Amino acid sequence: SRIRDSKQITIAKDVVETHLLGPAALAPSLRNDALAAKVFIVDEAELLDRSSSHAPTQAALLKTLEEPAERTVIILVTSSEDRLLTTIRSRCQRVAFPPLPPDAMIAYLKREQLALDPNRRDWLLALADGSPGVLKLALEANLYSWHEKLEPMLARAKQGHFVPELGATLAALIEEWAEHWVKSHKNASKEAANKAGADWAFRILSDSLRKDLTLHARDEARAERFAQAIDCVRLAERRLDSNVSIPMAMEVLAADLAACCAGESIVH
Structure with missing residues (x-):
């Protein structure tokens, strides 16, 4: 206790x-x-x-x-x-659990009788990255709705525009997820739930930025901007680990993402 x-x-x-x-x-x-x-x-x-x-x-x-x-x-x-x-x-013997191939993930969806529209299915499979457990949790948390809210704002940030509502939206999604988790899990810690919710947000942001990094891999300058943006997400994780508040960390992250994608240098 x-x-x-x-x-x-x-x-x-x-x-x-x-x-x-x-x-x-x-x-x-x-x-x-x-x-x-x-x-x-x-x-x-x-x-x-x-x-x-x-x-x-x-x-x-x-x-x-x-x-x-x-x-x-x-x-x-x-x-x-x-x-x-x-x-x-x-002192440990390593046992690796590599990601499941796409056909195995599709088979998992069928076995669980999860009928999803193609856009939702493809996005969730990409986010899960071969992990049935992540896929199941993402479905339960309705993370696709996060994607629908965030992607239009991210698209503007990727063009180098600061989007004031991005940070506030991220913080609100995390808070809503954490509150629901605490209410539905006896003895759950709100602080731990906040961290878990933030981890989902970081995963969604990083996944979106990695797709752009891959898409523009032949354009060295643009690819470097997206690589730096991914570093900004990792920096936001470290800020939370240092007890920076979630609203503040997300607000700074929104500004950092826009700056990186505009080709500006970020001081860590």
């Missing part, structure tokens, strides 16, 4: 000690002939610490990872391996 009330946006060391390190050291409660008696799964393991330069939670895992109890398996799931300590990575 104390940890939940503290509104963590990372996986607290107390949580790891209580639910992983302590139980991992205990003998299994059931005796059987299975190869693994205890299995611990840490999803979004990159959230174990805010940064790899200050990582007390990850450091607490090192000894258990190096010398786990007999028949104990610990699985760290992450899409950002670089945010884990090198000493963590060196």
Whole structure:
């Protein structure tokens, strides 16, 4: 209760000690002939610490990872391996889950009986990038409606025009998504929900900019502008990680995107 009330946006060391390190050291409660008696799964393991330069939670895992109890398996799931300590990575065996090919994603839609109009389907498949899980979440969150609201404003920003309403629209979409998530998930953290909503916004922006980067790959000057715009999205992520408010971060991002696409230099 104390940890939940503290509104963590990372996986607290107390949580790891209580639910992983302590139980991992205990003998299994059931005796059987299975190869693994205890299995611990840490999803979004990159959230174990805010940064790899200050990582007390990850450091607490090192000894258990190096010398786990007999028949104990610990699985760290992450899409950002670089945010884990090198000493963590060196103690793990990597198992990659590459993106599914397009035909497999289409088969997933059919199996789930998800009939979508072609425009919506193609956009969602591109956003999911071979991940059925992302596709499912994007459908549940109706992210295509975000695309419909944002794309006209993005089109103007890509022409180098500052769009005042872009930042406010991004912030409003994130806030609406986070509020709905908290209401529909018991004990959900509003701060964590804000971060998750912002991640969706960043993903949508980056995906749109990557398409333009690919489209104009032969035009070195234009391609460089879109590459810098993608860097601006990453910079906005770092601002949020530094506790800049979402409205402020989105407002600055909107200005940065227009400046980059106009060929202006951005001071990071």
